[in-house]
Amino acid sequence: EPEVTQTPSHQVTQMGQEVILRCVPISNHLYFYWYRQILGQKVEFLVSFYNNEISEKSEIFDDQFSVERPDGSNFTLKIRSTKLEDSAMYFCASTEQGTGGEKLFFGSGTQLSVL
């Protein structure tokens, strides 16, 4: 079965540093998403991306965050200057269709620890 892959599985960084979380969505998918889950809390939507632009973003997704699809396969989330409260598990997801939730495939996540 095709899968969404995320690297690294665990990222440790110092507060104020920039981090880039990488995702390789499933090859024929067109819609891409980032979610995060702070330990013990619910999964929160960050941003959706289609046709090389952001479709929707949440209040969490402020100016410190950006997304990019630098080539035909990668989808990245950049946090410009990390804060302690950015520590969370970040999930990438992709789907063939924007409203096709049944085909929303999640990656296994990147655990970001900000020290």
Add this chain to the structure above:
Amino acid sequence: AQSVSQHNHHVILSEAASLELGCNYSYGGTVNLFWYVQYPGQHLQLLLKYFSGDPLVKGIKGFEAEFIKSKFSFNLRKPSVQWSDTAEYFCAAHNDYKLSFGAGTTVTVRA
């Protein structure tokens, strides 16, 4: 704005007991509904989904959920749980470009 609420934060039960987890959503338009499960140390997996048709949907591992439009509810059920059902369960609603999750319910099944 769309939101999803789950009634129970933590449910503890014994093997073979029946399970029902409540979920309500607030959105008046067409919405697709899901239950996801997250086993300890693993990523989210789809349990079942409702798009249209029969409001009683069956998913994997013996789970089912019933969509009641008048109550804006999509409760998850399993008649007899196993120890391996210990996990976090998330209800989610999808419309437009966003999938919104509930806060999750931790289910602990004691052997």
